[in-house]
Amino acid sequence: MKRSLLTLGLLASVCLVGPHGAFAGQAPGAASDPDIPVSHRDRVYSAEQFSNTVSVTDPVDNKLVGVIRLGDPQPANFMPLYTGQVLVHGMGFSPDHKTLAVVSIGSNSVTFIDTATNAVKHTTYVGRAPHEAFFTPDGKEVWVTVRGEDYVAVLDGQSFEEKSRIKVPAGPGMQIFSPDGKYGYVCSSFNPETVVITVADHQIVGHVKQDSPFCPNIAATPDGKQVWFTLKDTGRTEVFDAKPPFAVLKSMDTGPISNHVNIVRNAKGSFAYVTIGGLNEVKVFRTDDFSLAATIPVGKLPHGVWPSGDGSRVYVGLENADGMTAIDTLTNKVIATSPIGQAPQAIVYVPNAVPEGDGTQHLQQLGVAGQVAHLSLGPMKTVGSTGAATGEDKAPTSVSLFDQGLIQVLQVAVTGLEPKQPYLLALAQQPNGEGALEPISAFMTNPAGSAIVNASGAIRQVVHGEDQIRRRYLVIAAGHADKPGPIVQVQLK
Structure with a gap:
């Protein structure tokens, strides 16, 4: 009996060990979160600003499942009575992986989508030119950076209605949270300043100097130690301490049109993947000494980037190629590129997005978007x-x-x-x-x-x-x- 219990315990521990080690944890989660192996239940989503679609890709075979059409192409969306979404751009998802939050810059909206059925659950309209939206780690709030103004709109995580605003430097670009849910980090696209905000009471408690004003993207490491952000105007990437006093740890030239950054943990360590739009490359940096670990040619104008639930892959949206590229993170080689909609911006990888069924409801073919x-x-x-x-x-x-x-x-x-x-x-x-x-x-x-x-x-x-x-x-x-x-x-x- 003791041997049986011991065997069961060992089996249970093995089940929690991914191919790259136990409890590796991938962004935006914590390092203590278990890895989630790639499966047909996972989905990669891309927000596409000219076809006004969200493409849905199965990561196992890197095949487009279909698109969620949120709006029409030009010139139909010029009409004064138009009701669809325009310039579909930003993207986040809930901690339970059941809800996708999609930001449309032109129509000032956040559309909430059921990941299992692809159905629109709610649309919330916020201020001028929102850019990104993400749930707090406890799922109670959704923070939306309203880049055309000077605040973060705070939505209720259940009703999706706006409940408060956090005033920040004008032009907030994106927000991401510390894995423990204590801090929100908000960079700016108009001012050379990132602010740190306590999630519990919405108070600014830290300021980080940006080398230049235009920050489009920000990511926190799962170990809770670092925050990385890109500067699109100067082609730089900065890293700062995720805890007080939030000191800058590194600032480096990464290349023209440095777009998005995300974090991967695998058997070789912890790495930051940065999309360099002007070079058609993804650059990979170690998070321990900030050295360049790899340079990966991917295709025209790489933009959004997100890791799989086990860190074995990174997905990259190619803005000027209408493609989704998959990269093996152990070899840093491109293993597949699949077609998606027009001009993909932000992308997210959502493990277990479709817990049952084929997940094809409410999807359409690419059509003119391809x-x-x-x-x-x-x-x-x-x-x-x-x-x-x-x-x-x-x-x-x-x-x-x-x-x-x-x-x-x-x-x-x-x-x-x-x-x-x-x-x-x-x-x-x-x-x-x-x-x-x-x-x-x-x-x-x-x-x-x-x-x-x-x-x-x-x-x-x-x-x-x-x-x-x-x-x-x-x-x-x-x-x-x-x-x-x-x-x-x-x-x-």
Whole structure:
């Protein structure tokens, strides 16, 4: 009898040991949480701002299950009586893994979705241009950073109604919580300051200096020791002590358009995965000495990043490739890329999201959301037989034309230019930029010499020469629309 009890105890302990060790715990949970092996019950969700969809992916075979359509594409969503969501962007989930919180920037909303059925349970409207939403570790509250204003909207975790506001520096970008639920960390997208707030009484108890104003993303390590955040404007990543006095531990250059960061714990240690949009890479850093452990090429404009429940994989949304990439964290190699909706932003991995059934209710096919054309821009080197410029850059400026039906949304992830300078995206008569320019959008580069440029129109037909339209070529010129300077980037083959 004693032997039987001992055997049962050993078996129970083995069941709690994941492939990378016992009680590894993955963000946003605590290190004491058991690992949850990858299964068909898990789901990876991506928030897609131009198709206004949430794509749902099965991580076992990295297959798209379907999309939750929260809104329509352009120009339908321009109507004054439109009721759908616009610019689906941010994402979080409840501690019990039963509820997804999806932020839509354009319609100022947080949509709460049942993970088991994909049904919308509630929509809460908050202030101007919310960015991210996440449940507190006890599930009692949902904090929403209202980036267009100067506060965090606090919603009730059950009714989803707003119950209070926490005033913070203008432009709060994202919030995440310490694993023990004591602190909330809120970085800013408009001011160079991150604040630390006590969850119990909503009081600011700490201030952390950001190297620059534009922080889009923040993550806490499961051991409760560190907080990492990215700075998209300067291409940097900072780390600070998760406990008082919240001292900065490290600040480092990570690369242009440093987007999101998340934490993985496995047999090799604890690591921060940072998506570098301007280099089309994910960089992996050790959390003990902050050394660079790996650089992983993934595809155009990596954005959101989230680990599986056992830390064996990391998932990355590719904003300018409409793809979801899976990375094996022990080898740091890409093992799969699957199609999703247009311009994925935040992503989350939710273990046991579908406890029973096939989880396909209320899902639709990609449809027009899966249609996109891709181009690249770079310094002109030679002109090939097709008349298009050719040349090999490590990470040329990527261009995506997201089909909206009659028109497209154009998104250009510009890299390799002079910092803090005015430029013009335009159409040229010739592949080398010669002839009169037709301006599309004027923009200013950030301190890292990068920019994200958007426009709408029937642009694909023009740059491809479709439907008997005279072909023109995308170029970037220095200067302003009323006085363009020399051509600095041209459309590549």
